[in-house]
Amino acid sequence: MAITLPPGLNQQTLPKDAAQSGLTRSRAGGRILRSATAGALAVWFVLPLVPLGLWVFADRWSYPAPLPQDWGLQNVDSALSRGAATAFAGSLGLGLVVSAVATPLGVLAARSLAFHPSRWSAPVSALLFAPLALPAFVAVFGLNVLLVRLQVPSYAGVVLVLTVYALPYTTYVMRLAYAAHDIGFDEEACTLGATQGQVFLRVQFPLIAPALARAAFLAFLVGWSDYLVTLLIGGGSLVTVPLLVASAASGAGNDGIVAVLSVMALVPPLGLLLGLTGRRRRGGWS
Known part of the structure; x- marks a missing residue:
């Protein structure tokens, strides 16, 4: 018995259409x-940030009330009176300096390890990654004694140690x-007469x-969120x-102030992260 297919449909197109339909469903799923x-x-x-945000504007929030009974900016004023603005500027400056140095x-260390390997590459890599393996308290305590004896200024010492950790x-x-970088682009630019500086910049x-x-x-x-190195x-x-934040959290009845300081600690990293993500989605990175 012969089977008649509708016009425009044959045995070759049927599996192809079925495959495309399955692929479409897979992509949708x-x-x-x-x-x-x-x-x-x-x-x-x-979700954990919701009560934190409520505490910022809660002048009074007593158990078992699900929401604050009184709203206001008393916690913000208290945080500012404790030096929150100065601490914010100090953290921001420290993070920027550590980022600018590290x-x-x-870049120099990675470029050297990627493009100029030698018998010293493994020891150098181990030395660079050693701060992640050492206990932070022990390392910082020993370095603190050394920096004090060398009379290194405290700010310079903090930046130096945090740079090592970054x-x-x-x-x-x-x-x-650099491992994914095609060196052929650099060689072609040099062939066309570009200098080393032009090759790097362009x-x-x-x-x-x-x-x-x-x-x-x-x-x-690393610089923004550090506590131990900055303290010691x-x-x-x-x-x-x-x-x-640690000072306010150690006291009783400072939930609102801790919330304000915690929100302040979240703003710069979150803003930078959203900025980097948004730039990448818009195609800003080549």
């Missing part, structure tokens, strides 16, 4: 799964970038810019937001 995962992660991270050093992150990120820099931004961001986080080596001369 993947999008739904990614959207659900992103939504769950967003709820996971945002990022180019990480170097593993910047070196690792930039080494991955060829390498546009290609490694995303990794460079990530490395600078991680170095900034700074010796109280440098007040940052993490120090104020």
